[in-house]
Amino acid sequence: MRSLASMPGIALVVDDEPHIRRALRNSLAPDFDRVLEAGTASEAVDLAAAQRPDVIVLDLALPDRPGQWVCAEIRKWSTVPIIVLSAQHAETEKIRLLDEGADDYVTKPFSPQELRARVRAHLRRARLSERPVDEAVVTAGDLAIDLAARTVRRGGESVHLTPTEWDLLRAFLRDAGKTLTHQQLFRAVWATSGGDPQQYLRVYVANLRRKLEPDAVRPRLIITEPGVGYRFETDG
Numbered sequence: 550m551r552s553l554a555s556m557p558g559i560a561l562v563v564d565d566e567p568h569i570r571r572a573l574r575n576s577l578a579p580d581f582d583r584v585l586e587a588g589t590a591s592e593a594v595d596l597a598a599a600q601r602p603d604v605i606v607l608d609l610a611l612p613d614r615p616g617q618w619v620c621a622e623i624r625k626w627s628t629v630p631i632i633v634l635s636a637q638h639a640e641t642e643k644i645r646l647l648d649e650g651a652d653d654y655v656t657k658p659f660s661p662q663e664l665r666a667r668v669r670a671h672l673r674r675a676r677l678s679e680r681p682v683d684e685a686v687v688t689a690g691d692l693a694i695d696l697a698a699r700t701v702r703r704g705g706e707s708v709h710l711t712p713t714e715w716d717l718l719r720a721f722l723r724d725a726g727k728t729l730t731h732q733q734l735f736r737a738v739w740a741t742s743g744g745d746p747q748q749y750l751r752v753y754v755a756n757l758r759r760k761l762e763p764d765a766v767r768p769r770l771i772i773t774e775p776g777v778g779y780r781f782e783t784d785g
Contacts, residue, residue, distance in 0.1 A: 558603035560668070561585045563593040563619065564634065565612050573606055576661035577668065590614035594622045602629060603675070604668050607651075609635040617649060624650035630671035634659065640776035644730050647777070652727050674726040687722055689770055689783040692761060696722065701761070708760050713738065717753050718761075721771070721781035730778040754779060 560581045562573040565588050574584045585600060587593035590611045597605060605623070609616035620631055632653040633646050643654045652671055655664055687694045691704045696719055701708040710718065720729070720737040729737075735746035738753075758765040772780045 559583045559585060559600055561587065561593065561596055561600070561602040561605045563587045563590075563605065563611070563616070564608040565589065565610065566608075569608070569634075572661065573664075576665050577606070580665065580669065588612075590616065590619045593619050597623050597627065597629070601627075604672060605629055605631045606664070606668070607631055607633050609633060609646075617646065620646070620650050628675075630668075630675055632664070632667060632671065643728075643774075643777050644732075647728060647730050648733065654728070670726045674724070687725070687783060689781075690763065692770075694718070694722065703761065710757075710760065713753060714757055714760070717750075717757060721779070722783075725781045725783045728774050728778055728780045734778060750779070 558581060560577045560583070562570050562577070562584060563586075564570050564573065567588075570586045570588070574586065577584050581603075585596055585602060587596050588611075590613050593605075593607070593611075596602075607616050607619055611619070616633065616635070620633070623629065623631065630652045631650065632655060633651045634655050634657060635642070636657045646654055653667055655667065687696075693702045695701075696715075699710075699715060701710060701718075716738045717734070720734055723737075731746035731750055734750055739749065754771055755765070758768050758771055762768045762770055770782055772782055774780060
């Protein structure tokens with residue numbers, strides 16, 4: 550992934566409404582060399598394959614095929630960040646899209662500033678993912694996390710994590726900045742579909758917050774997405 554500062558790259562916006570595409574283009578233009586536009590699902594997949602954009606902002610309501618099809622097709626050959634736009638607010642819809650491969654979900658009407666910030670966050674995550682997370686030393690606030698050495702230091706002091714807490718932290722860091730559903734995290738840590746994911750995660754997330762957050766009551770690192778899952782913010 551190219552550096553935003555030196556080579557911003559390409560964004561692809563997919564929406565069948567010209568005024569929405571124009572608003573998205575104007576919002577993203579300061580951070581990219583080019584902002585491509587597609588008004589249909591087929592055009593979006595063709596442009597993504599030909600131009601290899603660095604991020605895709607995808608509306609779900611397209612005239613020829615649903616946006617979910619676009620996401621599924623692109624996920625067959627690319628890990629490019631995909632941020633979905635939709636007027637749907639249902640938690641089940643968000644969970645389904647994230648499970649199908651979307652990286653984030655923004656409901657209409659949306660704030661251009663918030664969208665731009667989320668795009669930048671996903672570009673940073675994509676750049677970091679080029680190096681295996683287990684080989685990286687990750688800093689977040691006053692934390693220094695070395696997964697290869699299995700050490701965490703907070704404000705210079707060593708923090709002890711249990712094996713399960715390590716597995717959960719690794720899952721978070723592998724997709725830092727991305728909303729992960731309860732089921733995705735449960736499978737990553739416990740490698741099973743049995744049990745109650747929310748109940749398991751509630752306990753272990755509370756433990757991680759107590760050990761890692763400056764204020765576990767007002768977390769800035771492990772963010773709850775109500776009804777959906779959690780997101781780990783390394784910029785917290």
